[in-house]
Amino acid sequence: MDQIIYSIVSVKKQHKELNALLVELKGISGSDLYDVFFDDVTAVVSNIHRNNVVASRPNIIEYADVIETLSQQFTLLPVRFGSVMESTDVIIKMLGRNYAEIQSNLRKVENKVEFGLKVFCDPEKAGADTRATVPVFSSDENSSGSGHSVYRNYLDKKLQEHRIQERHLAQIDLVIQDITDAFAHLNPLHKFQKMVTAANIINDLLLLGKDKKSELVLAVEELQKKYKDLQMLLTGPWPPYNFVDFKII
Amino acid sequence: MITVRETENLLGYGEGNEINYRRDSLLIIATCEVLNKLYRSLKSMNTMSENKILFSTGSLDEHSEEISKLTTNEESRLRLTPDNADSGLAKLVLTLVDLIRRLVEKQAMRRVDGGSLTDEEIERLGETLMKLELKMEELKEHFHFTDSDLNLNLGPLGDLM
Amino acid sequence: MHDNVIDRSKEITILEVLDRVLNKGVIITGDIVISVADIDLVYLGIKLMLSSVETMEQVKSGK
Numbered sequence: 476m477d478q479i480i481y482s483i484v485s486v487k488k489q490h491k492e493l494n495a496l497l498v499e500l501k502g503i504s505g506s507d508l509y510d511v512f513f514d515d516v517t518a519v520v521s522n523i524h525r526n527n528v529v530a531s532r533p534n535i536i537e538y539a540d541v542i543e544t545l546s547q548q549f550t551l552l553p554v555r556f557g558s559v560m561e562s563t564d565v566i567i568k569m570l571g572r573n574y575a576e577i578q579s580n581l582r583k584v585e586n587k588v589e590f591g592l593k594v595f596c597d598p599e600k601a602g603a604d605t606r607a608t609v610p611v612f613s614s615d616e617n618s619s620g621s622g623h624s625v626y627r628n629y630l631d632k633k634l635q636e637h638r639i640q641e642r643h644l645a646q647i648d649l650v651i652q653d654i655t656d657a658f659a660h661l662n663p664l665h666k667f668q669k670m671v672t673a674a675n676i677i678n679d680l681l682l683l684g685k686d687k688k689s690e691l692v693l694a695v696e697e698l699q700k701k702y703k704d705l706q707m708l709l710t711g712p713w714p715p716y717n718f719v720d721f722k723i724i
Numbered sequence: 725m726i727t728v729r730e731t732e733n734l735l736g737y738g739e740g741n742e743i744n745y746r747r748d749s750l751l752i753i754a755t756c757e758v759l760n761k762l763y764r765s766l767k768s769m770n771t772m773s774e775n776k777i778l779f780s781t782g783s784l785d786e787h788s789e790e791i792s793k794l795t796t797n798e799e800s801r802l803r804l805t806p807d808n809a810d811s812g813l814a815k816l817v818l819t820l821v822d823l824i825r826r827l828v829e830k831q832a833m834r835r836v837d838g839g840s841l842t843d844e845e846i847e848r849l850g851e852t853l854m855k856l857e858l859k860m861e862e863l864k865e866h867f868h869f870t871d872s873d874l875n876l877n878l879g880p881l882g883d884l885m
Numbered sequence: 886m887h888d889n890v891i892d893r894s895k896e897i898t899i900l901e902v903l904d905r906v907l908n909k910g911v912i913i914t915g916d917i918v919i920s921v922a923d924i925d926l927v928y929l930g931i932k933l934m935l936s937s938v939e940t941m942e943q944v945k946s947g948k
Contacts, residue, residue, distance in 0.1 A: 707782075
């Protein structure tokens, strides 16, 4: 029977608690949840037919809910939706092969939660500001620009665009440095993404101690005061989805 | 889950106080089971409708629009059908070619900016890049592709840009 | 106005959940990553895409 894997949970001495919780919870489409053990790690699964693994809104919410509830009591690695294996035996072998990596990742996320900080700008305003700071000059600094071939003019135009983009990125890097400094006292792991869209200039994923939530909110409030032209969105706490990206073999 | 019916049958239906007492307590158990299930389903609904936003400034409408660009949508999906097999493949090929072209262009700009190229090299670079871009436009026109057609979601590859 | 804020907050929360559950987390099966010179370039979630094309439309339109 196919089984879909919700997460890989660290169960040191909490077998009873986990079993109790799995009886209470339901998986996709109200299915029962089971645990599949290898040593002190467990995959939480439910039976499902491959063809029924569909990314519909209700399925995804039920799936995420299971992970969310489990993560409140246990250290775990969230598994991406759609991870289906043919049987319990196959799952046990998979856990065995990857035991070391699984363990090191579980240690990494123990007692930690994830937060996401998205920073937005007004693309038109930001673009205009950046353009204003980049002086216009050509690739040939000795000439006034007249008598240039069409190719040279084309290149100059491209060069100008390139410089504006580089400038924009440099400004973003400054904000990223600021964010890093602002949260340093919370000892987070950071994962930054730049220019996700024209407006969403920074996406910062943070892994830090569960108890740091209110301090983080304070730090973000302070940061916002400093950057009046940017908007911020802080979400969390999440199970550590973004910090478990090793590949299973 | 225990049903009152089943257990009544097992224990034997009767009018005596003893049986009524058992039946009442079974009723209570059955009701508890139902309430428990209801509670569980409400509880799991609540976990996800719980608001995860801790702090926000600016327009939530705009933020939500930007965020929705992240999740794959129809336009950024490649559809290959018997009818569009050749243009579907062309779309994929052109998207990759354009991506490489843009990467090459970016690298060229870094070289020019670095100041290590001669005038002649810069001139040749400009000519080549311009011709590449024109060729790209030609190919797009040939297949009637717009810029947004070639905006396929390339996952991690997209981040290179 | 207040209702709109609640709806938007929920909408954003769900989008964030979608992004995590569909794109992040441990990758166990069914995915292809095309690598060039050891650099992972293109990720193809084939299984997922085959089964979810129709229903992703529903997800996007908020059904």
